[in-house]
Each structure stands twice: as C-alpha cells, then as structure tokens.
Amino acid sequence: MKNPFSRRIDYAELDDGQLVALAKEDKSAFGELYERYLPKIYRYVYYRTGNVHDAEDLTAKVFFRALSHIGNYVEKGVPFQAWLYRIAHNLVANWHRDQGRRKIIALDEYVAHPLKSEAPDRLTEEQEERNQLMEAVRRLPEDRQQLLLLKFVEQMSNAEIGAIMGRTEGAIKSLYHRTLLALREEMVAIQKGDLKQWSDGKEG
Secondary structure, X not given: OOOOOHHHOOHXXXXXXXXXXXXXXXXXXHHHHHHHHHHHHHHHHHHHHOOHHHHHHHHHHHHHHHHHHHHHOOOOOOOHHHHHHHHHHHHHHHHHHHHOOOOOOOOXXXXXXXXXXXXXXXXXXXXXXXXXXXXXXXXXXXXHHHHHHHXXXXXXXXXXXXXXXXXXXXXXXXXXXXXXXXXXXXXXXXXXXXXXHHHHHOOO
C-alpha cells in the first residue's frame, strides 16, 4: 500500500539504510538513492567501458536491477553503495565477456601525476608517458584495474573498496601497493626499451 505520508519525508536528510528500508515499499525513496548514486555509478561504468552509449545503457541496467532486487537486500556488512558497485561490476564484466573487448580504464588524469615531472618544457614527453602508463594499466588483471578506478576516480578509502571487492581493508592496501610497484616497474622497463624481457620474467 502506498505510504500516505511519503511526500512529507525529506529523503535527502535520511541515510542510505533508512532510504533502503523505505524504498522496499516507496519508490520515491529509491528515487533519492538513484539521484544520490547515479553520477558515481555512471562514472564507474564509463571508465570501464570507454564510451557514453554503453555507459548509459549499463548504468540504467544497474539501477533497474537494484530496484528489482531491493526487496531482498539485507546489509549484513555490505553497505548499499558497495552493493550497487558490485552490481555494476558484474554487468560490466558480462559486457566485456559478451563483446570480447579489451577492458579500458581512463585513469590518465589520476594515476599519471606521480609518475611525471611538472616541468613545463616536458609536455610532449609527459603525454607519451601518460599513454605508456595507460597501456600498462590496461594490461593489469581486472581486479587491479577496478582497484585503481575506485581509488583514483572514485576517491574511495581502502575500507570502502574492500566492501565492494569483498576483501579486507588490509588486503586492499597490500594489493594497492603491489599494483603501484608493478606499474612503476613496468614504466621503467618501457623507458629502457626492455618491456618484453620484463614481461617474460614477471610473475603470472
């Protein structure tokens, strides 16, 4: 039955848990969750697909699936935001599998900064380094690409990333440091023209 008092509720003042509880009966409450997380989910999907059309389509599917299953959602240590990201991750993974496309993650404005000089006369060289870095990122396993996206684009903490990826905060911290070290090592190898030799000797 429709909640006769729903219009009197200021949904923006409620936290996610309260909204989820209301959304199981009141679509207006889900509308607030949609507005709250649409930009983040769209941005996440866009950086994983690399184009607007598929990002819009998959983002719509994320929220449709969330609305369809919200009646069964129970937090149990997984915040609503993490639940949404998991849905998005699964849909994007299926999209890549169906399309047979390479995973693309546009992190050039986020990861490249610590790897480049800020000297103004190095713009051309910086662009080349940025492109090399992006190629290196695309060669990473999917979980490491997802980690970098959540860390640099979504600006999430290790704890938040752990909730989304189903790992402990410590495991995420360790994976993050290993990923950065691997990227830097590969960048050095690229700059030395030694990528093939490095790739042949790295861990699988």
